[in-house]
Amino acid sequence: GQQVMQIPQYQHVQEGEDFTTYCNSSTTLSNIQWYKQRPGGHPVFLIQLVKSGEVKKQKRLTFQFGEAKKNSSLHITATQTTDVGTYFCGGGSSASKIIFGSGTRLSIRP
Template sequence: GQQVMQIPQYQHVQEGEDFTTYCNSSTTLSNIQWYKQRPGGHPVFLIQLVKSGEVKKQKRLTFQFGEAKKNSSLHITATQTTDVGTYFCAAGGGSEKLVFGKGTKLTVNP
């Protein structure tokens, strides 16, 4: 079945540093979604990317979808302690199911 590989598994940064997580698939994706899960919480939708080469921004967060629609990235500029959590990518391949990556756990040292 379809799989998405997400790296790194963990990332520790000092507050103010940048952070990037990557999501890769061996197959072409119809869309990709990103979710954030705060410690002890539930996943919350951040954004969906659909078009090849698409770039979307939400304040300090920048999301990219690769030209071949096989990879995506989430970049956070100047991390804050409120960014702590696990970030998941989820691939939509045209079926009713999403395939979630294993997530990148971000910790931010103040």
């Protein structure tokens, strides 16, 4: 069945440094979504990418969808303490079910 792998599992950075998490699917996706879960909270939708090679930006966050629609990345420029949390990617198939990656937990040294 479809699998979505996400790396790294953990990332600890100094405040101000950049951060990137990568998501890889075993099958071609119809779309990919990114969610953020703050410690003690529930996942909150960030963005959805649909087109091959698509790049979207939200302030310091840059999201990319690979040309083959099998991988994606989230890059945060100049991290801030408010960026702390776990970032999940979710791969959407044509059947509308989303398979989530295991998440990347970001912690930040002030």
